[in-house]
Amino acid sequence: MNLFLTPRAFLRRQVLGRVRDLPSPLVGRTVLVTGASSGIGEATARAVAARGGVVLLVARRAGELERVRSGIEADGGTAYSYVCDLTDSAATDELVAAVLVEHGAVDMLVNNAGRSIRRSLEYSYDRMHDFERTMAINYFGPVRLILGLLPAMRAQRFGHVVNIVTWGVQIKAPRFSAYIASKTALDTFSRIAGREAYADNVTFTNLRLSLVRTDMITATDAYAQAPAKSPEQAAMLVVRALEDRPLTISTTIGTVSEVLNLLAPRLMDAVASAGARRFPDSPAARGESAD
Numbered sequence: 106m107n108l109f110l111t112p113r114a115f116l117r118r119q120v121l122g123r124v125r126d127l128p129s130p131l132v133g134r135t136v137l138v139t140g141a142s143s144g145i146g147e148a149t150a151r152a153v154a155a156r157g158g159v160v161l162l163v164a165r166r167a168g169e170l171e172r173v174r175s176g177i178e179a180d181g182g183t184a185y186s187y188v189c190d191l192t193d194s195a196a197t198d199e200l201v202a203a204v205l206v207e208h209g210a211v212d213m214l215v216n217n218a219g220r221s222i223r224r225s226l227e228y229s230y231d232r233m234h235d236f237e238r239t240m241a242i243n244y245f246g247p248v249r250l251i252l253g254l255l256p257a258m259r260a261q262r263f264g265h266v267v268n269i270v271t272w273g274v275q276i277k278a279p280r281f282s283a284y285i286a287s288k289t290a291l292d293t294f295s296r297i298a299g300r301e302a303y304a305d306n307v308t309f310t311n312l313r314l315s316l317v318r319t320d321m322i323t324a325t326d327a328y329a330q331a332p333a334k335s336p337e338q339a340a341m342l343v344v345r346a347l348e349d350r351p352l353t354i355s356t357t358i359g360t361v362s363e364v365l366n367l368l369a370p371r372l373m374d375a376v377a378s379a380g381a382r383r384f385p386d387s388p389a390a391r392g393e394s395a396d
């Protein structure tokens with residue numbers, strides 16, 4: 106038995122999953138997707154709506170949200186958009202209040218909105234704001250949403266939260282201290298929250314994604330030729346996380362790195378250090394162009 110799945114997901118996957126044309130467990134579920142105006146969030150919103158979920162789209166760019174919402178409706182799905190800067194605490198509290206009034210309990214939350222920063226510490230000595238702004242959107246925003254939506258999930262004795270984190274939480278790649286630390290905070294928060302909410306049938310998945318070809322990585326030259334998933338491929342992993350509710354979804358490279366980081370940490374330091382020297386900071390990260 107796969108111990109990472111809930112018993113119900115295991116049954117569905119191993120037994121019922123063999124029966125064709127079963128309806129998705131997302132049918133009729135209210136699913137709030139943050140960062141739904143582009144990239145992985147947009148692809149996830151479309152995929153969830155295609156499976157019968159009612160999607161609540163959240164991001165800052167009203168025009169892009171409307172483009173996604175009208176596209177979903179044109180394809181026969183149901184979506185509502187909410188413009189919100191998730192680093193603004195008051196605005197996020199207002200979002201939670203509005204959603205609960207207009208839709209009742211959110212059944213599933215996808216914490217996808219985020220930002221990445223790739224910059225060595227040697228270029229970060231006077232950039233405390235890098236660490237604050239990654240925590241603001243990658244950690245405090247999702248935590249505020251979870252705190253706001255969890256009571257109704259627990260009251261209805263059903264809920265699931267998917268956090269889009271990164272394989273970096275296992276690899277611990279140099280130059281990503283601000284980004285990976287903020288994602289690791291959310292990863293750890295959710296493992297503990299999942300234990301507390303377990304008895305109320307509210308579960309959490311940390312999806313530790315590898316590279317995905319979105320706007321987020323276009324600024325990094327080192328990634329131009331690197332293998333990367335499409336947003337649609339990443340969205341299929343999010344759908345799997347929503348339908349099966351596993352604890353984590355990880356890559357093989359991430360899992361092997363995690364084990365090696367435990368078994369041979371100094372060796373891994375040497376390997377990571379050598380690897381990082383091959384891919385220097387970008388001109389923007391070095392402060393040689395606008396950021």
Ligand SMILES: NC(=O)c1ccc[n+]([C@@H]2O[C@H](COP(=O)([O-])OP(=O)(O)OC[C@H]3O[C@@H](n4cnc5c(N)ncnc54)[C@H](OP(=O)(O)O)[C@@H]3O)[C@@H](O)[C@H]2O)c1
Binds near residue numbers: 140242320
């Ligand atoms: N691309 C990768 O290789 C990769 C790998 C692992 C994990 N991830 C994670 O995947 C998630 C999605 O990233 P992506 O690759 O799809 O990049 P993306 O296309 O740049 O999407 C980022 C999304 O976050 C939203 N967002 C950013 N700041 C926000 C704020 N303050 N309030 C509300 N929404 C905000 C953006 O919308 P607005 O600008 O409209 O607000 C946008 O929809 C991120 O959490 C990222 O860390 C990405």
